[in-house]
Amino acid sequence: MMRKLNNFAIIITCILFSISSAFAQNKTTLMTAASWHNKMKKLTLLIPLIEKLSDKQKDLITSGFSTFSALSVYRKANGKKELLFRNRCTVRFDTWEEIFETSLLDMNFKTVTVKKLNTLAELCLTARIPATEKISYLINNGGIVHAELQVKQIPTEESDRIRDWVIQQQSRVMQGLFSHMMGDLKYSEAINIAVQVPSAKKKNRQKKRNINIYPDYQENKSP
Amino acid sequence: MTSVTTPSKKKRKLPKYIAQKLPWHQSWILRGTALSSAVIICGFLASVAMTLQGINTITQIVYDPEIESLLNQHLDSIKEIHTLRQEILVNRLQREIQPHYRAQPEKHVNPKIIRRWLKEANFGEIANVNKIKMSLYSPSPEQKDELDMVANPIIWVSKSSLRIFQYIVELPEGKTKQSFKLANALRQRYKLIRKTWSDQIRPAIIQVNTLIITFSLILFIFILILIARKFQKRIESLLEGFSIWSEHNTDYRFDKKWTGELKLITEQFNQMANEVEINRRRRLYLEKVSSWQIIARKLAHEIKNPLTPIQMMVSQLVRKYSGSDPDFKKLLTDAQNIILEEINSLRKMVDNFSQFAQLPEINLSTHSLEVICNHCIELEKAAFPQHKIYFVDDTADSTTLVDDTLLKRVIINLIKNAAEASGNDPAEIRIKLSKTEKNYEICILDKGPGIPEDMQARIFEAYFTTKHTGPSPGMGLGLAVCQKVIIDHGGDLTVNSKPGNTEFKISIPIK
Incomplete structure (x- = not known):
């Protein structure tokens, strides 16, 4: 009879033990179009993603928290992902000065200061892929590539302080367990975008477009 | 069909x-x-x-x-x-x-x-x-608007930095x-x-x-x-x-590991089991004694009857001989003596059987055990003057309900056995009276050769004796009678014997 009681207790506790919904990143898949540009006889594929930035990502960038953005462009071939382009930045919006302090990780960690979100988007949220062998197949016939734009918060002193404050609101018994289960208390958003690439023939090619890439920014001389 | x-x-x-x-x-x-x-x-x-x-x-x-x-x-x-x-x-x-x-x-x-x-x-x-703090202003080539210091001598470079002419003032x-x-x-x-x-x-x-x-x-x-x-x-x-x-x-008993109410239950169960065992043994023994008594009565009756005719016929035979042969006359006389001697011996045996078969019922009345013990000791001192028989009393008051006649018979029998076991050499025999929570205990202790261990369980059986030879060979009924008398009192008679130390203990309940 004792064995039956034991089994009963085990079954009941297993049923009663519930697991809440896990933290999940929201991902949405969108569509956009790319364009070819020819400057000084150098063909470049331009994929601007400023318009595809979600409200949550905009809010994250302008929140004042340090954020990390990663723009990846890849193509799917034989079930694998082939990386064509990558652009990574860290951004912190100074809410008082109203400027974006940006570090371009793929350009030798160059730090710049920009005043406008559009300028920041030009720096960090736009893919400029030179016409190399990797994308040679797109030049004549065009095709579809995929872009993934992830913006996530980097825990800093402010967010660590907020996290500690949330933990302190719990009872002492629960603080340790709660801290472990809550994680870093950061939020992020990633979007997947399918990019329609036209053929780089004459009628689809935009010849003259001012792509003076870095307008209106100030390079930070001191790190 | x-x-x-x-x-x-x-x-x-x-x-x-x-x-x-x-x-x-x-x-x-x-x-x-x-x-x-x-x-x-x-x-x-x-x-x-x-x-x-x-x-x-x-x-x-x-x-x-x-x-x-x-x-x-x-x-x-x-x-x-x-x-x-x-x-x-x-x-x-x-x-x-x-x-x-x-x-x-x-x-x-x-x-x-x-x-x-x-x-x-x-x-x-x-x-x-x-x-x-102030520092010289060094604009980048792109910041053309800010170079015109005449048109714009004062410009906010940031919310906390002001350019005044060519100097940056950090507020x-x-x-x-x-x-x-x-x-x-x-x-x-x-x-x-x-x-x-x-x-x-x-x-x-x-x-x-x-x-x-x-x-x-x-x-x-x-x-x-x-x-x-x-x-x-x-x-x-x-x-x-x-x-x-x-x-x-029926020998199973609970050990002492229990606690709480269960401890009380197990202790009371053990006590009940002990009492049941004691009562069972007493009942078995009394049944045995009863059957022994029946046998003894029948034997006494069967043996006693022919003894008198045998004695009379022998005497008549000797009296009626009128011959002159002196040898035959001597033979007749010797035979008569032997036959009469054996007839007396058989009569004694029959008397013992009759006594055993007709043990009286106990008649309880209040007596002091100390007085009874002292009376018995005085009698046996006179019978065995070579031995030192002494009494130890550990009680303040030993009054209880007993049949003093039968109890004296038991104590005298036990002292006599102790004295006979000690032989002719002077020996100490101690009689100790003590009291426990429920019983009075009378212990008769001697330092004789002791009773072999294999015989200790049988000494209370009827017709079992270790005294087959000697001046007074036993019938094996004495201890059986003692046991029955003590059982009838609701008590118990036990023996613990080793060479040099034999103790008979009489336990009588306090009433």
Whole structure:
């Protein structure tokens, strides 16, 4: 009879033990179009993603928290992902000065200061892929590539302080367990975008477009 | 003719748990455990429900967009106030600079002059002018608009940096910026919590509470099962002991590991079992004695009857011989003597049998055991003057209900046995009277050769004797009579014998 009681207790506790919904990143898949540009006889594929930035990502960038953005462009071939382009930045919006302090990780960690979100988007949220062998197949016939734009918060002193404050609101018994289960208390958003690439023939090619890439920014001389 | 057979009805098989009735203690344990588990589970569910309700209530506060809107408005108003203030200060500064920069070219502007202008423009309201940092301005090639210092001698490079001609003036952080920082920190906290409430904080709260409640539930149920198991084990052990005793081993007794009420039950059971055993042995012995007495009565009757005719015929035979043969006459006389001697011996045996068969019923009356013992000792001292027979009394009062005649007979018999066992050499024989909680004990101790161990269990049997030779060979009835008399008193007669130390103990209940 004792064995039956034991089994009963085990079954009941297993049923009663519930697991809440896990933290999940929201991902949405969108569509956009790319364009070819020819400057000084150098063909470049331009994929601007400023318009595809979600409200949550905009809010994250302008929140004042340090954020990390990663723009990846890849193509799917034989079930694998082939990386064509990558652009990574860290951004912190100074809410008082109203400027974006940006570090371009793929350009030798160059730090710049920009005043406008559009300028920041030009720096960090736009893919400029030179016409190399990797994308040679797109030049004549065009095709579809995929872009993934992830913006996530980097825990800093402010967010660590907020996290500690949330933990302190719990009872002492629960603080340790709660801290472990809550994680870093950061939020992020990633979007997947399918990019329609036209053929780089004459009628689809935009010849003259001012792509003076870095307008209106100030390079930070001191790190 | 075919026989019609009706199809047999299928017998339903009851589930085992219904068919087998649980023992009473198991069913009560099961009920108690089930009830406790139900209470704990209901408490668990109620706790989880209350936690969720609390979280849902907090969620409404966390998700209030008005709070964030108010914070944003507050921050905007701080900036607005700061901007207005800046404009006021810059206007004042321009009024101060205007009469001077026309007269002096910008190359003659130096930090000292700038500090004077700042003082005159009341920049001391926001900072200590003497501690304001200044550095030369070096613009990037792209910042063309800012090179025109004549058109724009004063420009805010940032919210805390002012370009005055070719110098950058860094204004220290004022109270406005500090209050902005505080409000901004509050907004950031609110925003971060709001953004991560559904994904991280709320699930973590639910998980942690559920985890703690679940583990508490597991712990409580585990402890409950342990207690129920322990309780059941003890009950089963108890029942098993009862079963062993009643079915095949009347010597079974519970050991002393029990505690609480069960200890009381086991002690009382042990006591009852001891009493049952004693009564059983007494009953068996009395039955034996009764059968011995029947045999003795019959033997006495059968043997006694022919003795007299035999004696008479022998005497007549001798008397009637009138012959002159002296040898034959001597033979007749010798034979007569032998026959008469054996007849006397048989008569003694018959008398012993008769005494044993006709033991009187005990007649209880109040007597002092000390007086009885002293009387017996005096008699035996006279019978065995070579031995030292002494009395030790450890009681203050030894009055109880006994049959003094029969008890004296027992004590005299035991002292006599001790004296005979000690031989002709002087020996000590001690008679000790003591008292326990329930009994008076009379111990007769001698230092004779002792009784062999294999014979100790039989010495109280009728017709068993170790005195086959000697001046007074025994019939083997003395100790049997003693045992019966003591049993009739409700007591017990025991022996503990080793070479050099033999003790007979009489236990008589206190009445």
